[in-house]
Amino acid sequence: MNKLFLIIQREYFSRVKKKSFLLMTILGPLLMAGVMVVPVWLAMRDKTDHQILVLDHSGLFINKLPDSKQIKFTYGVESLQSAKAKLKDGPFDLIMEIGCNPLNDKKTTPLLYYKKQPGVSAEQYISNSIENILFDYRLQGDSIDLSKIDNARRPVEMLTIKVTEDGKDEKTNTGTNMLVGFICAIIIYFMIFLYGSQVMRGVIEEKTNRIVEVIVSSVKPFQLMLGKIVGIALVGLTQFILWILLTVLINFAVTSIIFKNQIADTAKQNAQVEKVMKNDLSAGVNKMEKVHSSNEVIELLNDFNNINITKLLLCFAFYFLFGYLLYAALFAGIGSAVDSEADTQQFILPVTIPLIASFIIAQSVATDPDSSMAQFFSIFPLTSPIVMMVRLPFDVPAWELILSMVSLVVGFLFFTWLAGKIYRTGILMYGKKASWKEIGKWLFYKA
Amino acid sequence: MNPILEVKNINKQYANHIALKDVSLIVEPQKIFGLLGPNGAGKTSLIRIINQITGPDSGEVLFNGERLSPKHVDFIGYLPEERGLYKKMSVGEQVMYLAQLKGLKKHDAKAKLKEWFKKFEIESWWDKKIEELSKGMQQKIQFIVTVLHEPKLLILDEPFSGFDPINAQLIKKEILELREKGATIIFSTHNMGSVEELCDNIALINKAEKLLDGSVKEIRKNYQSNTYHITFKGNLIGFTNAVWAGAEFLDKKSDGDVHSVTVKMLRQNKPNDLLEAVLSNAEILSFNEIVPSMNDIFISVVENKQTANTQSSFTE
Numbered sequence: 001m002n003k004l005f006l007i008i009q010r011e012y013f014s015r016v017k018k019k020s021f022l023l024m025t026i027l028g029p030l031l032m033a034g035v036m037v038v039p040v041w042l043a044m045r046d047k048t049d050h051q052i053l054v055l056d057h058s059g060l061f062i063n064k065l066p067d068s069k070q071i072k073f074t075y076g077v078e079s080l081q082s083a084k085a086k087l088k089d090g091p092f093d094l095i096m097e098i099g100c101n102p103l104n105d106k107k108t109t110p111l112l113y114y115k116k117q118p119g120v121s122a123e124q125y126i127s128n129s130i131e132n133i134l135f136d137y138r139l140q141g142d143s144i145d146l147s148k149i150d151n152a153r154r155p156v157e158m159l160t161i162k163v164t165e166d167g168k169d170e171k172t173n174t175g176t177n178m179l180v181g182f183i184c185a186i187i188i189y190f191m192i193f194l195y196g197s198q199v200m201r202g203v204i205e206e207k208t209n210r211i212v213e214v215i216v217s218s219v220k221p222f223q224l225m226l227g228k229i230v231g232i233a234l235v236g237l238t239q240f241i242l243w244i245l246l247t248v249l250i251n252f253a254v255t256s257i258i259f260k261n262q263i264a265d266t267a268k269q270n271a272q273v274e275k276v277m278k279n280d281l282s283a284g285v286n287k288m289e290k291v292h293s294s295n296e297v298i299e300l301l302n303d304f305n306n307i308n309i310t311k312l313l314l315c316f317a318f319y320f321l322f323g324y325l326l327y328a329a330l331f332a333g334i335g336s337a338v339d340s341e342a343d344t345q346q347f348i349l350p351v352t353i354p355l356i357a358s359f360i361i362a363q364s365v366a367t368d369p370d371s372s373m374a375q376f377f378s379i380f381p382l383t384s385p386i387v388m389m390v391r392l393p394f395d396v397p398a399w400e401l402i403l404s405m406v407s408l409v410v411g412f413l414f415f416t417w418l419a420g421k422i423y424r425t426g427i428l429m430y431g432k433k434a435s436w437k438e439i440g441k442w443l444f445y446k447a
Numbered sequence: 448m449n450p451i452l453e454v455k456n457i458n459k460q461y462a463n464h465i466a467l468k469d470v471s472l473i474v475e476p477q478k479i480f481g482l483l484g485p486n487g488a489g490k491t492s493l494i495r496i497i498n499q500i501t502g503p504d505s506g507e508v509l510f511n512g513e514r515l516s517p518k519h520v521d522f523i524g525y526l527p528e529e530r531g532l533y534k535k536m537s538v539g540e541q542v543m544y545l546a547q548l549k550g551l552k553k554h555d556a557k558a559k560l561k562e563w564f565k566k567f568e569i570e571s572w573w574d575k576k577i578e579e580l581s582k583g584m585q586q587k588i589q590f591i592v593t594v595l596h597e598p599k600l601l602i603l604d605e606p607f608s609g610f611d612p613i614n615a616q617l618i619k620k621e622i623l624e625l626r627e628k629g630a631t632i633i634f635s636t637h638n639m640g641s642v643e644e645l646c647d648n649i650a651l652i653n654k655a656e657k658l659l660d661g662s663v664k665e666i667r668k669n670y671q672s673n674t675y676h677i678t679f680k681g682n683l684i685g686f687t688n689a690v691w692a693g694a695e696f697l698d699k700k701s702d703g704d705v706h707s708v709t710v711k712m713l714r715q716n717k718p719n720d721l722l723e724a725v726l727s728n729a730e731i732l733s734f735n736e737i738v739p740s741m742n743d744i745f746i747s748v749v750e751n752k753q754t755a756n757t758q759s760s761f762t763e
Contacts, residue, residue, distance in 0.1 A: 003548055010544050014536060210531030214592070217498040217525040218548040220517075428500065430529060441462040445501075 002378075003219045004227050011202070011231025016238060025239055029246035032171045037254050049124055053083055053092040057100045066128050071122060085114055094118060096126065096316060100439050103137055135218025145209040162395065177393035178366045185362055188354060192324050192385070195236040196331040200344065202228050203335030203427070212427045223337075226416075229328040236324070252432040310349060315392055322387025326412040327351065333419030337428030358386035369394035379404045418443065449512055450633045450760045451476040451600055452497065457506035459492055466492035467503070468483045469656040474600075474633060474648075477626055480662070481743060482635040488652045490635045491528065494602055497633070498525050503653045508602070516564035521550040524598030528635075530589050539573040542592055549596040556595070558619045566616075590618060594625060601625060607641060608684055619624040619645065639742040649741075653749050663741070670744050675718055678707040679730025689724035709737065 015021055048057070055061055055078070065073040074092070076083060083095050083314040095113040102108040109128060122196040139146060187400070192250045203225075206212040215224055334347040361383065369391050384404045388396070396404075425442035426434065434442075453472040458737055459467040463629045467489045484490050495501045497508060499515060508515040510522070532541055539560075546556035547685060564570045577585060601620070607615045622632055622645065636642060642649060643663065650660035659666065667697050674697065679686065683706045687696070693716040698709035706729075712721060718736070726732060739747075 006544065006547050014533070018535075039579050105731070204531075206530075208619065209533060210527070210529045211533055213500070213527040214525065214530055214531075215524070215548065216588070217527070218545075218550075221500075395644055424501075438462070445461070 007219065007224060007227025008231040008234070009079055011228050012224050012234050014199075014358065015232065015235045021235070021239070023112050025242045025246070028239070028243045029250050032243070032247050037251070041121050050094050050118055051092045052094040052096055055080060055083060055095065055097045056100050058098055060102065061098060061130065061133060064133050065126075068125060071125060084113065087113065096128070102130075102134060103141065108134060137350060140216070156329075169330070178390075180312065181366065181390035181393045182362070184312070184319075184392075185359070185386045188320050188323055188385050189359065190314075191240070192321065192327045192355065193352075195232050195324060196327045198235075199229055199328045200331035200335035201341065202232065202340055203423070204338065204344075206427070207336065207427050207430075208339065210430075212353055217425070221427060224422045225329070225332050225420060225423050229325060229332060231327065233321070242438055312392060315401070316389065319385040319408070321390055322405075322408045322412050325383060326385075326415050329412070329416040329419040333422040333426070336423040336438055341432065353380035355386070358383040362387050364388040365390050369396075375400060381408045381415075384408050421445075449476070450474055450509075451511055452633070453509040453512075454493070454497070455507050455509070457493065457496060457503045457508070458501050458519060459496065459640055463706055466653045467496075467677050470504075470652065470655075470657050471506075471656070472650050474631060476599075476631050477629055478632055478647040479622070479632045479645050481649035482633055482641045482652065483639070483649055484635075484652035485638065485749065487638060489655045490652055491604065493652070494527075494604055494635060497602060498523060504655070513646070521596065522591040522599045524549075524596065524601045526589060526593040526601075526603045526606055528608070528669060530586075532585055532588065534576070534578040537573070537638060538575050538577060538580070538588060541577060541593075542588060544673065544749060545592045546595050547605060560591070562593065567591065583614055583750075586610055587614065590621070592593050594621070594630075594723070597628075597630075599630060601630050602611050602635075603632065604635045605638075606634065607618075607636075607638065608614065639740065639745055642741045642747055649743065649750055658752055659744075659749050666744060667738055667741070670739045670747070673712045673716075673739070674709060675712065675734065676707070676737055677721070677725065677734045678705065678732040679725060679729035680732060683708075685728040686725055690721060693720055693724075705732070 052071060052077050053075050054061060054065065054073050056075060062075050080095070080097060083092075086092050087095055093115060093174060097111045097113070099105070099109070100381070102110075108130065109126075110119075136146065206215070206224075212224070219227075219385055230265055293414075330351050334344055334351065337347060338344050358377070361373065361377050365371070365378070368374065374387065374391055377383040378391045379400065385408065388401070388404050421443045424437055425445055426439070452472070452474045454470060454472040457467050457470045459465075470489070470493060480491050492501070496503050497515070499517065499520060510519045536544075542560050543553070543556055546560065547553060551559070557648075561570075564573065569584070569587065572580065572584070572588075577588075580588070590606070593603070601622075605753060606618060606622075608643075609620060619641075622634075634641075634646065646663050648660070648662050649666065651658045651676065683699075683701060686706070686708070691708065693714065694710040694712050696708065696710055700707045710721065712718065718734075721748065722734065724729070
């Protein structure tokens with residue numbers, strides 16, 4: 001027991017002290033933060049400002065087109081010719097010419113002149129604005145009350161409510177459930193691969209270093225294998241916790257420092273837009289969307305509260321831990337059977353297939369969480385860590401969850417025992433590429 | 448004295464070959480025991496069984512009269528033939544780790560290690576990474592780790608491979624010193640020179656079977672062939688005439704009137720008879736008995752066994 005602790009200690013510290021660990025620990029959250037923050041940042045930065053000179057021959061749009069943060073409309077009456085001259089010297093970079101009678105046209109075709117092509121989003125914004133205004137005019141032309149239209153158009157949002165055993169209602173949301181399940185499953189998947197292959201590499205290292213025979217003369221091979229698996233699990237756990245802490249920290253720092261101004265700006269801008277366009281339908285639609293989207297955030301947060309967080313976290317921890325342990329044992333077995341990493345391919349494939357298959361299965365499980373396929377694969381130990389995590393937010397019957405957990409533990413014990421047998425023989429076989437047949441025989445050698 | 452190690456009728460079989468076939472050995476305490484045999488004879492299999500790395504299919508091993516069990520691990524020191532260290536670890540961390548795995552307390556391990564490092568004059572290596580050391584340097588570290596916990600039984604598998612002559616000498620000296628201090632050493636090799644120099648007893652294993660064992664002195668005596676080498680100045684023909692009836696001439700070399708002859712004494716003839724015959728004819732420059740080297744014995748035993756096997760298979 002004391003020796004096992006020594007091995008765990010060595011495995012842990014020799015990895016945590018490595019520069020690559022420090023590097024990954026710092027880079028990991030930066031990458032994660034990057035994935036989350038950069039698109040937002042790009043979206044905010046990438047929009048170029050446009051000054052548009054509107055030559056409105058119909059007169060319908062004068063002072064009606066809503067300015068946005070990037071797009072400012074100015075209305076002119078000069079000829080296209082002289083306006084084009086202004087395009088050269090500024091301040092305008094776009095000129096829009098609108099025909100005489102857009103209300104009667106089947107299709108309105110404003111002409112947009114540019115020196116540098118505006119982005120798709122700018123074009124979209126301009127044409128949407130025109131469409132909205134024309135929409136209002138046409139309705140008014142048919143003397144339809146705008147406020148009635150406004151009143152008639154209301155969003156539908158379905159709430160799914162679970163009736164629990166004791167008759168209480170519980171709000172659920174399928175989309176959020178799926179999201180939470182998949183995120184948990186992806187984390188488990190990556191951690192199994194990342195640290196499982198570290199176990200394998202560690203075993204190969206010991207074997208090629210030829211230190212393994214010295215060590216197994218002091219401890220049982222099984223102890224060495226177990227020590228390595230547990231040691232690396234602790235490394236993974238340490239890194240995972242550091243990542244979460246750092247990610248939160250970095251995100252907090254980045255949002256509060258870099259985006260502070262922009263966020264305030266946007267808010268101000270929005271307020272202005274709303275004020276200017278108070279009576280306009282397009283603003284009404286805008287406002288509606290805004291209310292809707294902020295509702296969505298609140299809904300999402302509510303959904304998270306509705307999913308039984310404690311249960312989910314406990315299950316996550318359980319499947320994470322035992323899923324890793326089970327696969328780490330298999331990876332250790334593979335590592336012991338080969339002489340170099342290059343030889344691992346033929347053995348890795350059968351181990352990764354259930355993992356990858358889990359994800360394919362998980363997708364259909366999310367659409368039908370109670371199918372018999374979902375039931376089977378969320379109990380089968382090689383796939384349950386991933387499939388069950390996807391199923392879990394949809395409320396799995398207690399007996400299935402317990403059966404799944406028990407079978408995962410049993411599977412872990414079985415595969416560790418199996419891997420231990422392969423490991424015991426494999427680590428002392430040098431210079432010979434093992435075949436599946438040979439590995440099969442190793443299982444029956446007497447210890 | 449009770450044997451420190453007793454191997455009783457060990458059998459070990461791998462998938463399609465027999466590694467050990469009914470092998471028995473007795474290793475006496477405070478002796479250097481040579482385990483000899485060609486490559487693939489089963490030496491390493493036997494050593495792994497003694498180290499409890501693998502188990503025998505049948506038979507048993509007694510350590511100090513007790514059936515071998517995990518508690519004995521701490522009394523055995525093992526230097527495998529295929530040996531190495533963690534390349535990325537520092538020397539100090541590594542030796543501390545391995546010493547503690549052998550059951551030493553952190554404090555004791557450190558004190559003892561410092562002593563050994565001083566003895567080998569390698570204190571400056573403590574903070575170096577293993578990968579910075581040469582192979583010979585690594586071997587020294589491995590040797591220290593093997594003997595650090597003062598094992599009662601020391602098992603060295605080809606200990607001199609990879610050492611330069613100076614370091615090999617250093618290790619030999621240490622091995623002898625350890626024996627003086629009470630350790631028993633099992634020493635597996637196919638380098639026969641070192642066997643003659645170091646071993647008290649040997650066992651010869653070939654093709655999974657023990658062919659021969661006993662003390663080196665006795666074995667060599669048993670394999671004596673009553674052959675002598677004599678160098679003399681004088682008449683070769685006179686010499687030949689004088690001894691031809693009692694001896695067989697194996698080899699002759701002449702340089703002017705200095706002759707050097709190898710003869711095998713026949714029947715009950717003693718070396719004295721040979722000398723008497725020569726004394727009147729020639730001036731004796733040197734005379735010595737040709738004792739078979741372990742190398743010769745090794746080869747003859749292995750080959751005899753093979754011919755015996757082929758013969759027996761013919762008669763079958």
